């Protein structure tokens with residue numbers, strides 16, 4: 218299971234990378250717009266924080282295939298190595314994905330709300346498909362089932378395309394999607410913290426410390 222942080226704020230990304238075993242960062246036009254920094258400044262800054270080996274997923278903003286491809290070249294110049302070009306699974310998006318894959322780009326098919334969209338993107342040879350779990354749940358659908366259906370079909374076909382589950386509201390959705398076959402999840406920093414938080418873990422740690430201090434007078438292991 219791989220995890221990425223879904224953020225465009227440099228400090229949030231830095232803190233997440235300092236703590237968690239992350240494979241990379243995903244951004245989208247909304248999260249970038251919230252930063253108020255132009256891409257030529259933002260993307261190199263993110264790259265500096267995450268290092269050359271981490272994945273950086275950045276999205277095109279054009280809506281027709283030729284301009285999506287042009288966006289991909291610009292993003293690739295700014296984001297450095299291990300860039301994944303996020304392209305929405307529209308009709309023009311699928312057309313752009315095919316060309317981008319042919320031209321050697323790593324592509325993440327994004328804004329996936331139906332297994333059929335993922336199947337087409339997988340057939341186009343993308344590296345990742347990103348199903349939006351919570352947005353589908355909130356629209357009355359079932360994000361977990363979408364992830365499971367895509368995972369089942371990809372496994373049957375022997376496709377190497379990885380499911381990068383995205384758009385989460387709570388940790389239960391994350392757990393269910395991991396068990397349903399997502400190979401990776403991208404999460405906002407607060408949800409990464411949520412994955413590790415458990416009241417019984419906190420209680421266990423507090424009890425260990427209490428017992429230790431009661432016997433040795435301080436929580437230190439050796440310096441007593």
Ligand code: E4P
Nearest residue numbers: 223243244245352383384385
């Ligand atoms: C994925 O890459 C998207 O940036 C993201 O997960 C969307 O999440 P949201 O529905 O919380 O905005």
